[in-house]
Amino acid sequence: MSTATTIDAMRTAAHALRGGETREALRAVQAAQDALDVAKAHLLGKLEETRDYELDGASSVTNWARRELRLEPAQTRTAVRCAKTMRDLPEVAEAAVAGSVRMEHLNLFAYGLKHIGHEVIRESTNWLLRVAKTCEPSKLRAVMKELRHAVYPDSLDEAWIRGMDREDLKISPVPDGWHINGFLNQATGAKLKTVLDSLSKPSSIEDVRTPPQRRVQALDELLTNVLNNGLPSDKGIRPHLLVNVDVETLHNALTNQPDNSGKPAELVGFGPIGNQLLNYLGCTGDITPILTSGKDLPQAKILNVGRDHRLATPRQRKAIVARQHGRCAAPGCTNTHLEIHHTTWWSHGGRTDLDELAGYCSRCHHLIHRGLLDAAPAHQQDTLLAA
Structure with a gap:
């Protein structure tokens, strides 16, 4: 590879930087940068061929470049790949130089x-x-892809099938919020992008939100609308964001007072949250007082229906979900879609009272009715869940 062009580009850039007009200097600097990138790729390719990196105690060219040039491995691999391309395609190498x-x-x-x-x-x-x-x-990339599709017409359908096989979506709680990771097939990803693009457009010329802020707020708006209107109710209860909090903690949060109760609010599915977020959620949501146990308390008579009704009422379902922090009552099970079960079976004389009801996921509920899992009395649920 001739170095004359690279040296000339560097001289031109140096001259332009010393006193050239801004646009001229930018063009010269870019030309020098391109020439140096090509020269670096050629030299890294040569280093890999000769294995001279071993003279400095490196096991590979990527390790040597990381240590000596502070290059990321991906950068070195790209450079070596480009060097090989220049060897295989002399016309392309000539144009690059x-x-x-x-x-x-x-x-x-x-x-x-x-x-x-x-x-x-x-x-x-x-x-x-x-x-x-x-x-x-980007234009050359599009042309290359079109050429590939022309040469291999079945590749588009093969890519779609591979995408279907890779489908996954994980939403995991982390200390600062939620981490979303996954892969969507072509159609599902296009639907999501179409919705987010539509909802995240700047609302006006005065909209100063960044693109990430607009996308996240668009997703929040979409989910809020679905929760309010789009999901079917389950035995009279529509799925919503749930926060469990005792009266004292809630009062301190809503009145901006220090909380010394030692009982932080819990965002169901995530975990403990601070008073500022609780204050925000309390401002934008409904607050429902819930009694979770105590058949001897006068208030319990409002919720307990005894033998009058077999199925739990919507208010009882809310109380049970709150009592169990939204999780299945079976030890070790963390599923959150709950079916209400009589701990003393209805057919054996059980009552539809708070202290005789527990929430189990569908799988555990089936195990109970197959005799493979014992349903604990409601007053033991907190102990089991804590264990």
């Missing part, structure tokens, strides 16, 4: 060699180079 194409273009030619094939790319080099010399890398 001349400054007509840059590293991003070289990387796309490397993609073509790997995913389309050496023979097709060599036959198409001339017209692909015309695209690379006149367009930004």
